Amino acid sequence: MADNWVDTVAGEFRHWADRRATDDEARAPVDAEGVRLLLDLAREELDLSGPGALTPPLLRELLLEVFPESVVVAADEAPAVVDAVRLLLAFLRDTGAADAASAAALEAELDRLVPEFTEVVAAADTSERQAAAELVTGMMLAEGVPVDDREAVDRWVRDFEALPEEERYARTERYLRDIEERVVPPVRLAPGPELAAAAQAGGLAAEVRALAGWTGDGRAVDEHGELPAADALAAVEALALPVPRRSESVRVQADLPELDRLWWAAVDAEVIVVEDAGAGPGPALPLLEGEGDAEAVLDAWLRVFDGVAVPEHDPEGGLDAVRLVQNELTGVLIHLYEQEEPSAADELAAVLIEHVTEAYESADARELAAAVREALALELDDLVRWGVARSAGEAGAGYALTPLGVWGVRELLLADGFAAPVVGDLAAAPAAELVAGLTWHRQDTADEEIDGWLAGRDAKAAAGDLLEVMGTGGPGARNLAAAVLQRVGPEAADVVREAAERRPVRPYALLWLDRLAEPQDGGERGALDRDDYLWLFVDTVAGMLETADPGEAVAAALADAPAGADLSGMVQEMWRSDHPDAAEVLRALGDHHPDRLIAKAARTAAYKARSVRAPS
Structure with missing residues (x-):
């Protein structure tokens, strides 16, 4: 039968149903579209060559596997689906597409399937509804919709449903890709009291405490809430604060970048309070001095860390390498967070340079790369001094986050919407x-x-x-x-x-x-017998194809194959497997297997798998 047999059969079914309704006006309405959908699934997912090729095993597969995976219906719609199937079988019997014995066998199989099909649809309905609710909620949150505002939620849903289907699909796909990109590897966290002790003893808390203590009973600040140049220099000297980034002449606080970043982090965290043209110790200072429970101490430290890792008070002027790297520091921290082993300084610099040269315009890429490398080295020194990172091996040989750094970066990731x-x-x-x-x-x-x-x-x-x-x-x-x-x-x-x-x-x-x-x-x-082993191999590769590039999936499958496995023979038999993904796996092997003869055999087998339905 031609490839468009579904169109032909669907048209014949409509005429048959219309004549049937005319003969008996009391008959229930016919779900012609539902029948058309079932025929489409049978052709596309079961490789059915025509309605007469439907068998009881294929009907079972259609209703218990293909339909629940392909179609989302409510649990109370299961009887309507069964009615549509029953009507389709009646059509096959009446039109001679199925002989009496075959039609009787199909109807008997349908009767046996009804309870199981109802359970499968109900289970799929529950999980689909939950998944759909989570997806919609996530999309709304990502777009800034307050999910506790019923009116805002209803408005978003109406607007979304009014979009063309293609646009809804594309928008959902973009969100799902973004979600996948915003998942970081799992980490182990140290106990809270241990982290709090590390926070209090670390260099970041020490520097902020010292700065707050230096303000004493109050220090004058300018209209921007910053220290005058003379006081800024005095603070640096009193704190013995390293300032390798300082400008040649200090006219404002921002000419001492290390102090400026620390100052604003302390102010934002309320370790220092600026009011009435003066600055002094704030209410969060006692927490960094040991008062309060572990949770409160960590909360105070995190606010300071957030201030230095994600600075919001960028001084006026061009974006030089120092400020550029500070703006990209969170990317460096995420890179360290995701690594199993310490990252070499050169590796960190190479990743950062590649990013900034793509994201920022520069007349001299080589000069920019050198400046970024130098600025990153200073940032790494800061992270180590603050207790956020540690240097592994010889100086600059590698860097890794400390347990406190892991906790702090994870908190920043969570606040930014990452799954961590x-x-x-x-x-x-x-x-x-x-x-x-x-x-x-x-x-x-x-x-x-x-x-x-x-x-x-x-x-x-x-x-x-x-x-x-x-x-x-x-x-x-x-x-x-x-x-x-x-x-x-x-x-x-x-x-x-x-x-x-x-x-x-x-x-x-x-x-x-x-x-x-x-x-x-x-x-x-x-x-395992041969069929089981073939099915298992196909299933394994199909699973890899869900999350990996086909070339990577094939390489991994070959690496995991038992020594001496007859892959050439397997490929030639694999098209007979009843696994629904056999053709896709064979196509991947045909495109990416390093042995040209096996690849050719896989391509041939893929064609057979697509053309001929393996026996159930």
């Missing part, structure tokens, strides 16, 4: 949240998170929850859930063995039984 998870946050989470959260973890923190999650659960219950995620989630979720399942003990053997009857879970369950189950548990050492 902490190791241990997922210990009490449901299995689905654990699996979703593990996406952002490195191997070491993932292992720690998994251990914490398993420690609080019975092995059978943990396995059951993980298997549920594997049965309902996509390849990526299945891969991660299977990795967690491998850490579950042999007490869960009965639960895993039972799950081995379900296709999406079967290969992983058999692999678990083969590796972990004890011989006395019944002897089911579940070695």
